[in-house]
Amino acid sequence: MTDLGPVAWPPAPIRTERLVLREPEARDRAAVIELLASPEVGTYVGGPQPRDELERTVPGAPSRRPGRFMVALDGAMIGQITLTRATGHIRQAVGKAELGYLFLPQAWGYGYAAEACTAALDWFAGALPGEPVVLATQTANVRSMRLAAKLGFIEAERFEAYGAEQWFGEWPSVTTSD
Numbered sequence: 001m002t003d004l005g006p007v008a009w010p011p012a013p014i015r016t017e018r019l020v021l022r023e024p025e026a027r028d029r030a031a032v033i034e035l036l037a038s039p040e041v042g043t044y045v046g047g048p049q050p051r052d053e054l055e056r057t058v059p060g061a062p063s064r065r066p067g068r069f070m071v072a073l074d075g076a077m078i079g080q081i082t083l084t085r086a087t088g089h090i091r092q093a094v095g096k097a098e099l100g101y102l103f104l105p106q107a108w109g110y111g112y113a114a115e116a117c118t119a120a121l122d123w124f125a126g127a128l129p130g131e132p133v134v135l136a137t138q139t140a141n142v143r144s145m146r147l148a149a150k151l152g153f154i155e156a157e158r159f160e161a162y163g164a165e166q167w168f169g170e171w172p173s174v175t176t177s178d
Contacts, residue, residue: 004085004097007127009066016119019112021069021081024062028070031077031104032062040105044141046162071103071116078112079103081120083133090136090161092168097124097133099171101147108143114150121151121171133171138164 014021033054035041042048067084070077082100103113135153137144153169
């Protein structure tokens with residue numbers, strides 16, 4: 001299951017102070033290839049993908065699927081966020097909504113990831129009230145660990161997978177108490 005259940009897709013673009021979270025568009029293709037081919041981006045996600053292969057396989061308009069947001073700054077894609085039900089890449093996330101994010105290296109260090117992820121999580125909490133979100137990252141990925149903490153994810157466990165120690169956290173959707 002990779003869908004978001006009863007949530008209508010796509011939502012209207014989500015606007016923050018500096019960013020827009022929206023569906024992929026044809027103009028995003030070059031940035032998607034750059035993102036997936038980047039050695040820096042690939043460091044903690046299995047390595048960069050070969051650029052020539054991406055040039056052949058990435059469609060003219062990057063795929064649209066429920067839960068995939070392109071993050072745009074001044075109209076240009078700088079990253080992507082996914083909020084999808086995990087399909088089994090790690091057992092702890094199966095069937096749960098999982099947050100994923102990738103940003104171009106030139107967008108690092110400006111708070112864009114925190115701003116965009118906060119907006120996506122706020123949207124998710126409104127669309128599926130009370131449903132928790134999970135996140136997994138390598139403990140060696142200091143930037144991702146810092147972002148997870150800033151977003152309010154709480155460590156649930158650490159484990160070995162993909163040849164490295166992984167951190168698994170949960171984000172409790174805000175619910176009203178009685």
